[in-house]
Amino acid sequence: MMKKFSSATAWISGLSVFIPLGSLVLLLSFFLDHRRLDGLIKLTCKWVLHAVRVKVRVEGLDRFSQDRPYLFLCNHVNIFDGFILMGYIPTLVRGVEEASHFKRFFYGPLIRRIGIIPIDRRNPRKALESLAIARERLANGTSIFILPEGGRTLDGHLKPFKRGPFILAKQAGVGIIPMAMSGAYAINRKGSLLIKPGRVTLRFGEPIVQDTIDHLDANELRSLVRERMETLFMGPADPLA
Secondary structure, eight states: OHHHHHHHHHHHHHHHHHHHHHHHHHHHTTTSOGGGGHHHHHHHHHHHHHHTTEEEEEEOGGGSOSSSOOEEEOOOOSTTHHHHHHHHOOSSEEEEEEGGGGGSTTHHHHHHHTTOEEEOTTOHHHHHHHHHHHHHHHHTTOEEEEOTTSSOOSSSSOOOOOSHHHHHHHHHOSOEEEEEEESGGGTOOTTOOOOOOEEEEEEEOOOBOHHHHHTSOHHHHHHHHHHHHHHHHHTTTOOOO
């Protein structure tokens, strides 16, 4: 009963922050380019996480330059992943998100207006079109984050990776930053609305540079990124849950 009460309190607190700030971002997006709203977007994401009592510890920001675009690849755990990545990746960054999410009330129009890219993985042609948009954004200086598992973990461990992000990486001409979130599975997981306050450790890995990307095929690159992410995911002492 206490877990349900705590979770309900977290939902109420989170929505009380997300709805007014999200509405402000949505309104301003009709007058300003979403890139000019990036500071407010990051602030909104951090305040929502604070409201639901999710603390984020960041490691590895000194491993890459913050004045150039990258393709950020991270594991996919729960409903707060986008908030964490949008809030704590320090560069101008936008994500690729499941197309069905854009049909959700309020949330869908908001993420569309701030430049999130919809992807329909069930339709290969449309998925390639979405990756082409991501490639164009990277060329124009906006970093992109993708969750290569294509769906939330069911057990706290990494799922198999889709091939699309690594085809994009071969074409994009930018470095890859492997990332990992640990501790998130204990806070919320797929199939549950319960939110448990806790800490997420977000780790940035060393960049995979263009020369390495060029010398690997998409499958080899996928294996390398997975290896790097698994190392980051476990960290020095963080549990899975």
